[in-house]
Amino acid sequence: MNQKTQRLATIRKIIRNELIGSQDELIARLAENGIIITQSTLSRDLKFMNVAKVPHKNQGYIYVLPNSVGHEVSVSSTISDNITSLTFSGNLGVLKTKSGYASAISVPIDNLNCPSILSTIAGDNTVLIIMREDANRNQVIEALMRIFPMLSNVL
Numbered sequence: 001m002n003q004k005t006q007r008l009a010t011i012r013k014i015i016r017n018e019l020i021g022s023q024d025e026l027i028a029r030l031a032e033n034g035i036i037i038t039q040s041t042l043s044r045d046l047k048f049m050n051v052a053k054v055p056h057k058n059q060g061y062i063y064v065l066p067n068s069v070g071h072e073v074s075v076s077s078t079i080s081d082n083i084t085s086l087t088f089s090g091n092l093g094v095l096k097t098k099s100g101y102a103s104a105i106s107v108p109i110d111n112l113n114c115p116s117i118l119s120t121i122a123g124d125n126t127v128l129i130i131m132r133e134d135a136n137r138n139q140v141i142e143a144l145m146r147i148f149p150m151l152s153n154v155l
Contacts, residue, residue, distance in 0.1 A: 007035050011045060012065060019059045026063070050111070054104035061100070066107040080148035086155060088137050093129035095144075102127045105148070114143040 010033050011026070020026050023042050030037050037045075050066045082101040087094050097105055106122035109129065116135035121128040131140055145151050 007037065008045060008049060010035055011042075011049065011051075015051065015063045015065055019056060019062045021056075021060055021062050050107050052104040052107045055100040064104060066111050080150035083148060083151055083154055086141070086144070086151065091131040091133060091135060093131060093137075093140060095127040095129060097125050097127065099125045101125070108147045109144065112143055112147060114140065116140045116143065 007030070010030060014020060014026065014029050014033075018029070020029065023039055023046075027037060027039065027042060030042075046063070051063050052066070053061045054064055056062045082098040083095060083105065084098065085094075085096040095102075095105065102122040102125055106120040106127045109117065109120050109127065116131055116139045118130045118132050120130065129140065131137075141151075141155070
């Protein structure tokens with residue numbers, strides 16, 4: 001296993017098993033595992049891995065992996081509980097969330113590989129869903145409901 005692959009695997013393991021709230025904390029945990037890394041390299045790795053930072057009821061903000069159900073459940077009973085509305089205008093969807101959850105909600109949408117969704121842009125409490133020109137809103141809603149079942153409560 002090459003050095004980067006090993007480093008990424010160790011980062012995944014730490015984030016999956018611990019509540020990590022800062023890059024400094026993660027760098028320290030990596031050092032304990034024999035991996036010395038700079039902050040800039042860690043930042044690039046986290047971006048490459050699509051790691052999101054979400055609010056946690058006891059720890060402030062923590063890192064979570066995309067499609068990491070265990071962490072999503074520990075952050076909230078379900079991540080979709082943090083979605084407050086979904087509206088459309090033309091080929092754009094606007095998904096409103098509770099403050100701090102937009103990034104965590106946009107990652108699984110981007111990983112969904114839905115042919116109707118081109119991409120997302122996340123702010124603090126808003127996810128802009130950019131749909132393809134020929135996209136059908138109902139297809140987008142159905143795709144979102146697969147990953148956020150509680151979305152039906154806000155439609």
